[in-house]
Amino acid sequence: MANLKTSEKKSKAQSMGLHTEVLTGKTQQKFFNPDEAENFYYFGTYDVDFNKRTEIDVKNMDCREANKKIDELMKDGYGTIVIKNPQGKHSLGVGILNKLNLIFEGSLGYFGCGSMDGPIVRINGRVGWSCAENMMAGKVVIEKNAGSCFGAAIRGGDLICKGSVGARTGIDQKGGTIIIGGDAGAFTGFMMQRGRIIILGDVGINLGDSMYDGTIFVGGKIGSFGSDAVEAELTDSDQDWLKRKLKVAEIGENFDVSKMTKVVAGKKLWNYDALEPTEKKGAI
Amino acid sequence: MCGIAGLIHRGNTSNVGFELQGMLQALKHRGEDSTGYALYGKTDGQNFIMRFKVGENVAEGSSSVKEDVSVYDERKKIVDFYLSELGAKVIKEDRILPYSLRYEIQYDKDLMEFSQKIESVEGVEILSMGKSLEVIKDLGNAEVVCNRYNLDKVVGTHAIGHARMATESGVDIKSAHPFWGYPFSDVSVVHNGQLTNYWNNRRVLENKGMRFMSECDSELIAVYLAEKMRNGATLEEGMKESLVGLDGVFTYFVATKDSLGMAKDTMAAKPLVLYESDDLVAMGSEEIAIRSILPQEIETYDPFDGEVKVWQI
Numbered sequence: 001m002a003n004l005k006t007s008e009k010k011s012k013a014q015s016m017g018l019h020t021e022v023l024t025g026k027t028q029q030k031f032f033n034p035d036e037a038e039n040f041y042y043f044g045t046y047d048v049d050f051n052k053r054t055e056i057d058v059k060n061m062d063c064r065e066a067n068k069k070i071d072e073l074m075k076d077g078y079g080t081i082v083i084k085n086p087q088g089k090h091s092l093g094v095g096i097l098n099k100l101n102l103i104f105e106g107s108l109g110y111f112g113c114g115s116m117d118g119p120i121v122r123i124n125g126r127v128g129w130s131c132a133e134n135m136m137a138g139k140v141v142i143e144k145n146a147g148s149c150f151g152a153a154i155r156g157g158d159l160i161c162k163g164s165v166g167a168r169t170g171i172d173q174k175g176g177t178i179i180i181g182g183d184a185g186a187f188t189g190f191m192m193q194r195g196r197i198i199i200l201g202d203v204g205i206n207l208g209d210s211m212y213d214g215t216i217f218v219g220g221k222i223g224s225f226g227s228d229a230v231e232a233e234l235t236d237s238d239q240d241w242l243k244r245k246l247k248v249a250e251i252g253e254n255f256d257v258s259k260m261t262k263v264v265a266g267k268k269l270w271n272y273d274a275l276e277p278t279e280k281k282g283a284i
Numbered sequence: 285m286c287g288i289a290g291l292i293h294r295g296n297t298s299n300v301g302f303e304l305q306g307m308l309q310a311l312k313h314r315g316e317d318s319t320g321y322a323l324y325g326k327t328d329g330q331n332f333i334m335r336f337k338v339g340e341n342v343a344e345g346s347s348s349v350k351e352d353v354s355v356y357d358e359r360k361k362i363v364d365f366y367l368s369e370l371g372a373k374v375i376k377e378d379r380i381l382p383y384s385l386r387y388e389i390q391y392d393k394d395l396m397e398f399s400q401k402i403e404s405v406e407g408v409e410i411l412s413m414g415k416s417l418e419v420i421k422d423l424g425n426a427e428v429v430c431n432r433y434n435l436d437k438v439v440g441t442h443a444i445g446h447a448r449m450a451t452e453s454g455v456d457i458k459s460a461h462p463f464w465g466y467p468f469s470d471v472s473v474v475h476n477g478q479l480t481n482y483w484n485n486r487r488v489l490e491n492k493g494m495r496f497m498s499e500c501d502s503e504l505i506a507v508y509l510a511e512k513m514r515n516g517a518t519l520e521e522g523m524k525e526s527l528v529g530l531d532g533v534f535t536y537f538v539a540t541k542d543s544l545g546m547a548k549d550t551m552a553a554k555p556l557v558l559y560e561s562d563d564l565v566a567m568g569s570e571e572i573a574i575r576s577i578l579p580q581e582i583e584t585y586d587p588f589d590g591e592v593k594v595w596q597i
Contacts, residue, residue, distance in 0.1 A: 087579060088571035106581055109571050126584055128571055129555055145585040148552060166586035167552035185552050186589040204589055205550070 045098045048079035059085035063092055074098050088128065093121060110147070113140050129166070132159050135176065141249075148185065151178045154195065160249045167204065170197045173214060181251050187226065189216045189263070198242065198260075200252045208263050216263040217242060219255060230266040238262060285449050286461075287311030288474045289568035290537040291577070292442035292544040292595050296563065297326050301430070301438030306576035307568055308426035308445045314569060315449025317343070318460035319429040320421030322472035322539055325440040327416050331375055332389045332469065335411040336402070337457055338363070339383035341423050346454035347499075351407070353382045360385065362405045370398055380433055383457075386418070396467035399495070409458060409497050414470035416440070416541050421460040441597045442544050444537045446474040458498045463506035466495055468513060470541035475502035476569055477534030477554045485529070505536050523547045523592045537567070545594035552589035559584045565595050 054073055058066040066083070070093065073081050080101040086092055090109035093102055093116070100119040104112075107125030117136035126144040135154040141162070148166030151159040156176040164182030173192040180197075186204035189197050192214040202220035209226025216229075217238070225231075242257040289307035291300065301323055308319055327333070338359040340348035360379075367374060372391040379385050391398060399410055412419035420433045426447060430436055446461035453459040465471025479485075479501040486496055486504060494507045508529060512522030523538065523545055533553035538545045546567060548556060558567045559574050559582050566574045571584055587593065 088575045090570075090572070107571060107584070125581055126571075128557065144583065147557065147586045148555065164585065167589055183588075185586075187551065204552075 046074045047077065048074055048098060048100060049077050050079035050099075050101055052078045053080035053082070054078045055082040055084055057084045058089065058092070059087060063089050063094075066092055067094060070096070070102070074100060086125070090128070093119075107144070126163065127161075132157075135159065137176075145182070150180075151176070154178070158249065160251060162251055164201065169199075170195070170214075170216075173197070177245060179245065179249050179251060183220065186223065189214065189229070190226070192216075198245065200255055208265070210269060211265045213265050213267075217257075218261045218263065219252075219257075219259070222261060222263075225263070228266045228269040229263050232262045232264045234258070234260060234262045285314050286476045287314035287447040287569040287573070288445070288461075288476045288535065288537055289447075289566075289573045290442070290444035290474070290539070290544055290546070291564065291566040292539075292597060294563050294565070294595065294597055297439050297441050299437070300324070300440040300443040301435040303577045304443040304445045305426050305430040305436055307566070307573040308447050310572045310576045311447045311569055312425045315447045316425040317450040317455045318421060318423045318448045318457070319426045320419065320446045320448070320461045320474070321429070321435055321443065322412070322417060322419050322445065322462040322474070323435065323438050323440055323443045324416045324470070324539060324541065325418060325438055329415045330390075332391055332413055332415060333418055334387045334389055334402075334413050335418050335420065336363070336385055336387070336408060337383050337411060338385065338405075338408050340407070340456050340458065341383065343423055343455035345450060346456035346459075348454075348456050348458065355407070356382050359405050359408055363402055363408060366401050366405070370401055372398070381422075384420075384422070384433075394467075395469060396493075399467050403495070403497075410464065410466070411457075412462075412464045412472060413467075414541065417464075417470040417472055417539075419462050419464055419472055421446075421457055421462065423455060423457070423460075441542075442539060444472060444474050444539050444544065446476075452478065452502075453498060453500045459500040461500075461502055463500075463503045465506045465510040465513075465538070468510050471506070471510060471513075471519075471538065473502070473506040473509065473536060473538045475505050475534055475536040477532060477536070477549065479504055479530055479532040479534065481531040501532075502536075505530065505534070505538075509538060519543065519545060520592060520594045523594070527590055527592070535569075542597045543594055545592065546587065547592045548587050548589060550590040552586075556587055557584050558587055558593075560595075 082103045084105050086106040088109045091111045093113045096116045096119045102121045104123040108127045110128040111130045114133040119138045121140040123142045127146045129147040130149040132140045133152045135157045137157045139158045141160045145163035146161045146165040150165045150169040153172040154176045155174045160179045162181040165184050167185035169184050169188045170178050171190045173195045175195045178197045180199045183201035184199045184203045187206045189208040191210045193212045195214050197216045200219040205223035206226035208229030239257050246252045338356045342348050342350050372389045376388040422429045461474045462472040482501040509522045534549045535554040535556045557571045
């Protein structure tokens with residue numbers, strides 16, 4: 001490998017495996033064109049029929065085998081896939097970029113349904129840490145409880161847990177909606193940047209700590225507010241949106257949303273201009 | 285990253301050695317440097333069972349050295365002599381490995397004095413002392429250690445265990461979990477996490493006469509709880525105080541002769557999944573540990589930040 005300190009910008013980029021020119025005819029990357037939206041598919045996605053249904057038992061499979069099997073079934077056009085006996089295995093249902101009805105009859109371990117874009121997933125059991133991490137779009141419904149880091153860094157879609165969740169739900173969230181039917185642990189919404197979190201039950205300490213933006217709605221008691229998280233006025237349009245969202249999510253349909261607490265970013269943490277020069281230096 | 289697991293049968297006994305082996309083996313990807321078991325067996329409760337080592341099984345980063353078996357023999361002789369001096373009567377002795385021994389002992393005096401005397405022999409460490417507790421720990425994954433010490437037939441009420449990825453200290457038995465809650469009989473601790481005020485607490489506790497055998501931060505929890513209990517606190521009170529007194533990230537289990545407890549730090553930074561029913565509590569760093577003994581669909585949950593729970597047999 002070339003010496004990165006001495007090489008020119010272009011050759012440095014090439015040495016690091018990057019390229020500076022625009023590739024034409026060489027890349028598998030597809031760029032979105034609204035005029036061709038009907039025909040737009042990611043590389044590696046398939047045309048599936050939701051009425052074509054099948055079941056697989058993953059009891060004796062590891063996560064790679066199970067995920068590969070899901071991929072093969074989508075390739076064969078199956079649009080509804082039921083997974084039996086997941087038995088708490090990690091990383092099941094990850095990286096699915098397809099429209100798909102995926103049903104897990106049981107519980108998932110860590111990192112279930114991560115980095116997905118499009119599927120509708122129903123999990124009849126519980127999920128471990130970091131469920132649906134980095135989800136781009138789609139919907140995930142969990143019937144029981146969830147572990148910590150639920151919906152970490154999601155960009156879009158709806159993530160619904162009908163039970164309670166652990167700590168750091170929605171950490172680094174960048175979009176989408178997370179809905180919790182029960183309670184949530186400490187540091188919910190930690191460093192969230194966009195999107196919404198709805199918690200019908202109580203929430204632990206340091207709610208919305210260091211959040212940049214986004215909105216958190218809490219139905220129960222709040223352990224404490226985190227740094228720069230502040231209460232905001234719950235508007236009529238907020239209430240309309242909450243009612244609509246809870247109805248669509250089939251959770252807490254009769255919940256009195258008018259009593260919810262709305263939490264947003266105070267946006268003071270990153271305002272270094274207000275600091276004295278010595279403080280500014282320290283902060284930098 | 286380490287893995288911890290524990291279970292307690294309430295109102296009955298089971299093959300806890302085999303069950304814990306399955307739970308820890310399911311967590312082996314969290315660390316295979318060493319594995320430890322704290323098994324609370326079915327005994328008549330008359331005699332103490334002392335598990336101790338007279339040498340080390342040494343691997344990467346350990347400050348210990350491998351020694352000849354003749355050195356172990358010599359140390360064993362001194363231990364036997366000290367036991368007779370202390371008035372302890374050895375009912376049964378097993379030498380499982382050249383460096384690892386199990387004695388059944390009749391003894392009714394102070395355990396601190398007893399331990400100090402035995403551990404004054406160079407290279408000797410009491411791994412556990414109790415009327416039902418036996419701590420077995422060695423290098424390798426759960427299956428390796430279980431087979432090496434024939435643990436799969438052990439029947440008892442409860443157990444805790446640890447699969448270790450060494451980060452804070454070397455790969456050897458002295459740094460492996462579980463830690464005995466010296467000088468209390470039947471108290472053991474396993475921990476997943478890092479303690480950041482280890483040295484501050486250690487200095488304070490050593491000044492109060494407590495003993496540390498390793499430089500593993502997790503040992504602090506056992507010593508910290510033992511010191512609280514020595515001053516009259518109940519196990520649960522000691523555990524609640526630890527949430528403030530111990531700094532860092534942790535989930536730990538502690539077991540006594542008739543109870544099993546868990547504590548999680550106030551940031552809930554370390555994982556724990558819990559299953560609770562009328563006759564069984566099982567918990568582990570990951571759900572797959574619980575699934576190794578309960579493959580059917582079950583209700584589990586993650587305890588919240590700052591939560592302390594204790595169950596009785």
